[in-house]
Amino acid sequence: MPESPRWLVMQGRLGEAKRVLQRTSDSSEEADLRLADIKSAAGIPDTCNDEVVTVTRQKSHGEGVWRELLLHPTPAVRHVLIAAVGIHFFQQASGIDAVVLYSPHIFEKAGVKSSDHKLLATIAVGFCKTVFILVSTFFLDRVGRRPLLLTSVAGMIISLTALASGLTIIDHSSEKMTWAIGLCIAMTLTFVASFSIGLGPIAWVYSSEIFPLRLRAQGASIGVGVNRATSGLITMTFLSLSKGITIGGAFFLYAAVAAIAWAFFFTALPETQGRTLEDMQGLFGSLTGWRAVARKLKMEAIEDGKHHGDGGDGGGHVQLATNGRADYPNQI
Numbered sequence: 001m002p003e004s005p006r007w008l009v010m011q012g013r014l015g016e017a018k019r020v021l022q023r024t025s026d027s028s029e030e031a032d033l034r035l036a037d038i039k040s041a042a043g044i045p046d047t048c049n050d051e052v053v054t055v056t057r058q059k060s061h062g063e064g065v066w067r068e069l070l071l072h073p074t075p076a077v078r079h080v081l082i083a084a085v086g087i088h089f090f091q092q093a094s095g096i097d098a099v100v101l102y103s104p105h106i107f108e109k110a111g112v113k114s115s116d117h118k119l120l121a122t123i124a125v126g127f128c129k130t131v132f133i134l135v136s137t138f139f140l141d142r143v144g145r146r147p148l149l150l151t152s153v154a155g156m157i158i159s160l161t162a163l164a165s166g167l168t169i170i171d172h173s174s175e176k177m178t179w180a181i182g183l184c185i186a187m188t189l190t191f192v193a194s195f196s197i198g199l200g201p202i203a204w205v206y207s208s209e210i211f212p213l214r215l216r217a218q219g220a221s222i223g224v225g226v227n228r229a230t231s232g233l234i235t236m237t238f239l240s241l242s243k244g245i246t247i248g249g250a251f252f253l254y255a256a257v258a259a260i261a262w263a264f265f266f267t268a269l270p271e272t273q274g275r276t277l278e279d280m281q282g283l284f285g286s287l288t289g290w291r292a293v294a295r296k297l298k299m300e301a302i303e304d305g306k307h308h309g310d311g312g313d314g315g316g317h318v319q320l321a322t323n324g325r326a327d328y329p330n331q332i
Helices: 005-010 014-024 028-042 065-071 075-093 096-101 103-110 115-143 145-171 178-197 199-210 213-268 277-283 290-307
Strands: none
Touching: 005 014, 005 028, 005 213, 014 028, 028 213, 065 075, 065 213, 075 096, 075 199, 075 213, 075 277, 096 103, 096 115, 096 178, 096 213, 103 115, 103 145, 103 178, 103 213, 115 145, 115 178, 115 199, 145 178, 145 199, 145 213, 178 199, 199 213, 277 290
């Protein structure tokens, strides 16, 4: 694992940064364009091509960063922070750890009494989670973050609601209901699959893409802290919650949280596919007004595609433009 090229540029180690970009880019031209973007963000002239340069630094690498993030954020930084914290919070608040960690308890409540059958069902949960995370790696850059995220959360809402309904029916029935047991197992697997194909991986991808270079380390740490704190809260309260409002009521609650999450993602999270970190400042800035900026960027991308002779094929893919941006205008 090499050092991040952005960090290397901030240390003035341009030669090393260029070599890392050449290893991780599709072509030397793309590496040069990405390096130019990073140098511009770091305040280094594009004409400077020395192996090592002197970079003017603040007295402390983190000086003013927390103030800019939390006390005096610009509209763009505030929007980015809300998006990052929100996606990490809702990733865990929708109950994924409760389902994965307490799946034997859930299956027992659903009517699966055999230890072997509970073990097999629990293994199926882990297998399903792994397979669909792998599936998401093939669709993330093809479909885009936003469509995959919204589809994923919609699947979670439906499966949580169905799971809660099945558990409630079983809880109020004195007879063994095979169809309800099957429904609960199927909806548990569907929930895990829906989470793993979208919200699970996208929370980490999205939050790492949107912070500006100078705020990325501290901003990402806030997101991770919220993620882990919410995970701990859900894990420690699930059993008490299921006893207090029944296990079906707990999953109805998680379904409601997932519905709020869908509304938040739809309203506040723009598409970031094909955007560099340096592009995000223009896209973020208004929780509800970002669509106008997205439309403008889409038109610019189409014009760039026409200028490069690639705008008339109807495929929606625009080649890497001179500003170092690989845009997919149909996915905004």
